[in-house]
Amino acid sequence: xxxxxxxxxxxxxxxxxxxxxxxxxxxGDDATTANPTETEATTEAVTVAxTEATTEAxxxxxxxxxxxxxxxxxxxxxxxxxxxxxxDGEIYQEVANDVELDRIGYNDEWSKVSIDGGEYYxxxxxxxxxxxxxxxxxxTEATTENSxxxxTEQGTTSNVxxxxxxxxxxxxxxxxxxxxxxxxxxATETKVKATVGNTGVSTGIKEYELNLQIAQKLEAELTSRxxxxxxxxxxxxxxISNATRAEYANNLKADAVIKIHTNGSTDGNxxxxxxxxxxxxxxYNSAIYDQCKSLATDxxxxxLASTGAKSDGIWExxxxxxxxxxxVPVTIVEVGYMxxxxxxxxxxxxxxxxxxxxxxxxxxxxxxxx
Numbered sequence: 001x002x003x004x005x006x007x008x009x010x011x012x013x014x015x016x017x018x019x020x021x022x023x024x025x026x027x028g029d030d031a032t033t034a035n036p037t038e039t040e041a042t043t044e045a046v047t048v049a050x051t052e053a054t055t056e057a058x059x060x061x062x063x064x065x066x067x068x069x070x071x072x073x074x075x076x077x078x079x080x081x082x083x084x085x086x087x088d089g090e091i092y093q094e095v096a097n098d099v100e101l102d103r104i105g106y107n108d109e110w111s112k113v114s115i116d117g118g119e120y121y122x123x124x125x126x127x128x129x130x131x132x133x134x135x136x137x138x139x140t141e142a143t144t145e146n147s148x149x150x151x152t153e154q155g156t157t158s159n160v161x162x163x164x165x166x167x168x169x170x171x172x173x174x175x176x177x178x179x180x181x182x183x184x185x186x187a188t189e190t191k192v193k194a195t196v197g198n199t200g201v202s203t204g205i206k207e208y209e210l211n212l213q214i215a216q217k218l219e220a221e222l223t224s225r226x227x228x229x230x231x232x233x234x235x236x237x238x239x240i241s242n243a244t245r246a247e248y249a250n251n252l253k254a255d256a257v258i259k260i261h262t263n264g265s266t267d268g269n270x271x272x273x274x275x276x277x278x279x280x281x282x283x284y285n286s287a288i289y290d291q292c293k294s295l296a297t298d299x300x301x302x303x304l305a306s307t308g309a310k311s312d313g314i315w316e317x318x319x320x321x322x323x324x325x326x327x328v329p330v331t332i333v334e335v336g337y338m339x340x341x342x343x344x345x346x347x348x349x350x351x352x353x354x355x356x357x358x359x360x361x362x363x364x365x366x367x368x369x370x
Contacts, residue, residue: 062105062112064085064105064112065107066105066106066107066110066112067105067106067107068104068105069103069104069105069106070102070103070104071102071103071129071131072100072101072102072103072129072130072131073100073101073103073111073113073127073128073129073130074098074099074100074101074127074128074129074130075095075096075097075098075099075101075122075126075127076097076098076126076127076128077097077126079094079095079122079123079126079127080094080122081093081094081095081113081115081120081121081122082120082121082122083120083121084121085107085109085110085112085121086121087123089121092115092118092120093115093244093247094241094244094247095122095247095248095251096232096240096244096245096247096248096251097248098230098252099248099251099252100130100251100252101113101114101115101122101127101251102114103127103129104119106124109123109124110122110123110124111123111124111127159225159226160225160226160365160368160369161222161225161226161227161228161364161365161368162226162227163226163228164226164227164228164255164256164368165227165228165229165230165252165253165254165255166222166227166228166229166230166254166255166256166257166258166364167229167230167231167232167248167249167252167254167256167257167258168215168218168219168222168229168230168231168232168257168258168260169215169232169233169245169249169257169258169259169260169322170208170211170212170214170215170216170231170232170233170260171197171207171208171211171259171260171261171262171332172194172195172196172197172207172208172211172261173194173196173208173233173236173237173238173239173240174196174206174208174236174237174238175196175237175239176192176194176195176196177192177193177194177239177241178192178193179192179193179241180192180193181193181241181242181243181321182243182321183319183320183321183324184283184284184285184318184321184324184325185284185324185325187283187284187324191242191321193241193242193243194239194240194241194242196208197211197261197262197264198262198263198264198338198339199338200338200339200344200347200348201268201338201339201340201341201344202341202344202345203344203348205338205344205348207261207262207264207338208236209236210262210338210347210348211260211261211262212233212234212235212236213353214260214335214353214356214357215231215260216231216234217353217354217357218258218260218357218360218361219231221357221358221361222361222364225361225365227364230248230249230252230254232245232248232249241321242320242321242322242325243321243322243325245322246321246322246323246324246325246326246327246330247325249326249328249330250325250326250327250328253328254328254329255328255329255368256295256328256329256330256331256364256367256368257326257328257329257330257331258299258330258331258333258360258364259322259330259331259332259333260333260335261332261333261334261335262334262335262336262337262338262347263312263334263335263336263337263338263339264337264338264339265337265339265340266339267340268339268340268341269340270337270339270340271309271310271336271337271340271342271343272309272310272311272312272336272337273300273303273304273307273309273310273311273312273333273334273335273336274300274311274312274313274314274315274334275296275297275299275300275303275314275315275331275332275333275334276296276314276315276316276317276320276323276331276332276333276334277289277292277293277295277296277314277315277316277323277330277331277332278292278316278317278318278320278323278324279316279317279318280293280316281318282318282324283318284318284324284325285323285324285326285327288326288327288328288329291329292323292326292329292330292331293314293316294329294367294370295329295330295331295364295367296314296331297314298363298364298366298367298370299331299333299359299360299363299364299367300313300314300363301363301366302358302359302360302361302362302363302364302365302366303333303335303356303359303360303363304359305359305362306355306356306358306359306362307352307355307356307359309336312334320332329367333360335347335356336356
């Protein structure tokens with residue numbers, strides 16, 4: 001009897017062991033079966049996320065296939081602004097070097113810019129993107145950290161011009177451009193785009209050369225007084241029309257434009273300095289007459305005080321393209337007569353040129369602080 005019970009006990013133990021192993025195997029199988037499901041879910045999630053990210057990253061295009069953007073670009077040279085993205089496109093206007101424009105699109109070769117409410121095109125290699133947070137932050141930090149040092153170092157220098165932009169235009173150029181352009185916006189009257197100017201009666205120096213010599217000295221002087229200075233030209237071999245010169249300053253929103261010229265006359269004894277502005281009834285920009293007249297008055301006063309020259313006064317005329325196209329304060333400064341031997345002899349010297357420069361700068365300081 002005991003043996004029989006023992007046999008049953010062994011048999012039961014064996015069955016229990018088999019069932020236990022079977023249960024473990026079933027649990028393992030369930031876990032293994034679950035893993036592919038988790039993998040599939042992960043793969044699906046990654047695929048969806050990747051697809052969504054790729055879709056979101058695609059840049060938006062406009063109707064012409066240009067990538068849409070909204071940034072500032074700066075011209076790296078004198079550039080043609082065209083009505084279509086091709087070198088065969090009609091030239092809408094020329095834009096000078098270092099002018100900021102609003103760019104609204106681009107492709108592999110061309111940038112689409114907004115000018116006067118219209119859409120135009122400039123070859124992208126002639127543009128540079130400007131602005132950005134990093135640059136502003138760096139500028140702010142540098143200003144904060146160095147402001148006390150800068151004040152100390154510049155304590156003996158005039159900073160009247162700080163925050164003011166002046167455009168200097170050395171009149172004329174080495175080669176004339178006999179093509180014509182309107183003397184003002186929507187004008188029917190035209191003048192040639194650019195001339196070479198007068199010639200010295202004794203030295204034979206050309207006006208465009210003498211004007212640039214004085215303009216470059218003025219640039220250095222104004223910079224030392226804190227002004228931001230932009231030059232229309234820095235060499236004689238250029239081709240820039242009078243209207244284009246004005247548009248350059250307009251685009252920069254200059255605080256003042258100083259146009260350097262040297263006078264000429266059939267009277268071999270003519271001497272003196274003068275400034276030029278438009279009349280109060282100018283059909284193109286009479287709205288800025290008062291500013292231009294003040295600028296012309298102050299610059300003339302500074303010149304007379306510094307050089308001791310005779311005054312030829314302020315000539316008000318509406319015949320000057322470079323003035324008529326301007327939307328910012330402007331004056332032409334006739335620094336002397338290179339057709340009079342005695343005055344030409346002064347004009348070509350560094351000493352007298354420095355007196356001219358000081359006079360213009362002093363007058364400009366007065367105008368800016370009024």
